[in-house]
Amino acid sequence: MNRRSFITALGAVVTQRQLRRWRDEYGEFGLEDPVLGLATPAVTTTRYPYVQNLRSDRISVLWAALESGTGIVEYSSDGINFNGVTARSRTFTAAETGMAKDFVQYQANITGLQPGTDYLYRVSVNGLEVTPGGDMRFRTAGPGPFNFIVLGDSGYASPEQYAIAQKILAEKPALVIHTGDLVYNPGGAPGTNIDLYQRNYFNYYYQTMSSVPFFPTIGNHDYGPTAAPYMAVHALPTENVPPGDRHKYYSFDWSNVHFISLDGHESLERAVTAGGPMLQWLENDLRSTRQFWRIVYLHYPPFAAGPNMNDYHSAFVRDKLVPIFENYGVQIVLTGHEHSYQRSRPIRKSAFVSSDVGTNYISSGGGGAFLYPVYPLPVVAFGQGRADNAFHYLHAEVRETRITFRAIRYDGIEIDTYTVAPRPAFSDDPTVSPVVMTPGPTAGATVRILGRALAAEETFACTPVPPTEMGGTTVTVNGNPIQLLYVSDSQIYAQLPFSVDGNVTIRVTTANGSSEMSF
Ligand SMILES: [Fe+2]
Ligand SMILES: [Fe+2]
CATH class of the missing domain: 2.60.40.10 (Immunoglobulins)
Known part of the structure; x- marks a missing residue:
């Protein structure tokens, strides 16, 4: 159903033109209207509903509106029998978000879902539809093949960010991994607020986000100095994460992949210099997974050749995280921060090895922010001889023991293909x-x-x-x-x-x- 049609309280589908005609007959608010019931939109939605923490058995649905009230998400796997869950809500003032008005953010946590299943859902506040465009849908994680998208360093409001957002929408992936720097303050000044996330993140990806979960990691630009706005707008996995660090790093399974998102910035620095818990958490997490694939993503690349290659935090990643990745057989590490596409030659114990036994480092930081040069150092494998400082995203296909990555430029040109299929x-x-x-x-x-x-x-x-x-x-x-x-x-x-x-x-x-x- 397109955005020009509506579902009435009685479940009928009507077009915007019909709705206008009925409104002329029955009055603007239609409260006595036998056909429209309470379906006439009167909620001022400021952030469209988006799915978070979609897993095999659960999902969180979030949205924001100017009005406070009772937020409800109804969902169904057969389109006939709907269950409802009441959202919790939190009011944000204009002063703290940088936005023009106070708003209310709603979050409904749904559990007890079936794996690998398609669901419809609809969202309301005080009985009024939040998205009068019709039911939205999502599909829970389950066994078998799936595709995912990777992008990073995107939130700069550039034409290329928009072009990539449209390509991602068309890809219909199961999930999206964001490698950090979701938003940038204009002029590069430090600090973020929710207004920036609204303008440079949600406004670009909201169509995809209504059905596809974004699983992000924190970049340096998402700190400023705290990551409070980033954490306020996301609902991420929390299992086994120390309470003080929740939403900064986490892990989850999708089919036979164990994904781990690390905070390469503050939590890593705190773990290295002040006894923070992230490194120990990572070891415990990798020790306990039984999944074939272990894919880690974080903002700072340990092996990439560009102007940021010797950043303070990249050195921490090389010295403290790489030995853990190698110990536990992490096959793929996805990063951003270098605003370019870079794929390392597979590495193990500081040597170049085959992709069977090495860790493959892929840096994808070309999601929309200004680009950096790539230095021609031996650590970087240049895909097909093409220039790699391009706006791009990655398309990944997981097929049992084989993953194929394709780096796609913003104009649709494929700039690299890489398959990882480790032999036993x-x-x-x-x-x-x-x-x-x-x-x-x-x-x-x-x-x-x-x-x-x-x-x-x-x-x-x-x-x-x-x-x-x-x-x-x-x-x-x-x-x-x-x-x-x-x-x-x-x-x-x-x-x-x-x-x-x-x-x-x-x-x-x-x-x-x-x-x-x-x-
Ligand atoms: Fe960046
Ligand atoms: Fe960065």
Whole structure:
């Protein structure tokens, strides 16, 4: 339904022209109107409804209006039976936001949703429709393939920001990752306020945001000196985050990806210099995930070549965060801050390695703010020989054990394509044995394998005779398939149905390839 049509209180769809005619007949407010009921718009919406923290089972819907009252979000998976949730509200004064008038921000938190499911929703204040354009929709996170968008350093009110916003709308991604610097104060002065977020963020992306969650990270321009406006307008995951740091960093799952958003600015500085909790939180978080993909995003790139490459905070990222990323097999790190497109060669332990075993650093800071030059240093892989200091965004396709990134310029030209599809690998941690057979290489023994990229998703055998293929993974011993009890990204438990004498060769195979080990 387009923005020129309306849903009446009785559920009928009418056009703006019909509405005008009925209003002429029944009066402007239509309160006695048998057809329109209370559907005549009389709420002054100052920020259209937008979805936040959309997950497999929950969502938050936020909006802002001049009027205070009872905000309700109704939602339905079948378009017939609607549930309603009452929003909480908070009044912001013009003095604190920089906006012309006081306004009320509403937030409804909905739980108990089904994964991978389409929902309709509608929003009202005091019974009056907030968006008379008709029902809006969202789709919860669920298993299987999905696409996401990455952009950064966008909020400058440039024509290129607008062009990219329109492209993102057309992409219909499952979610959007923003790598920070959501807004800039004109002239580069420090400090933000909600008015800036309204003008340079919501006003550009509101059509996408009505159905697609933005999961941002804080950039230096989002501080000024606190990140209070950034945190006030977002509702982000909070699980396991220390209460004082909530909304500054967080993690969540979407299909088989574990996404982690870090605050590379204040929380990182506080963790390094004053014992703040973010580094410990990150280690705990990475240790506990069982997802195949670990994607971290934060504002400052540790490996990028441009005027900001040696910033104070970038050095913290290199020294303190990179070793943690490598320890826990983070495959992809997305950043901004350099206003350009930059993709590093895969790196592990300060060496250039294959994308199978290295961490791939992609910096996307060309979302709309003025561009910086890219320095031709060896750390940067230049995509297809094209100039990379371009306004652009990234389109990412997640297909089980393969992710393909495409960097798309604001005019639609593709400037780089990059696929990460790590082959299974046995653990190279010298303190553990990558393969253990208990009690030994005899029939009935349990085989435990430790490594990375061993299976697309965590799967348990649930049949009386365990299968030899699970989660897309097979294991052979001296060429013979063995029965799998459990597979995940980092561990396999299997059963040896026969005895083995002499040399033992174990081979693990996934859709991405195979690795073998003899002992
Ligand atoms: Fe920036
Ligand atoms: Fe920045």
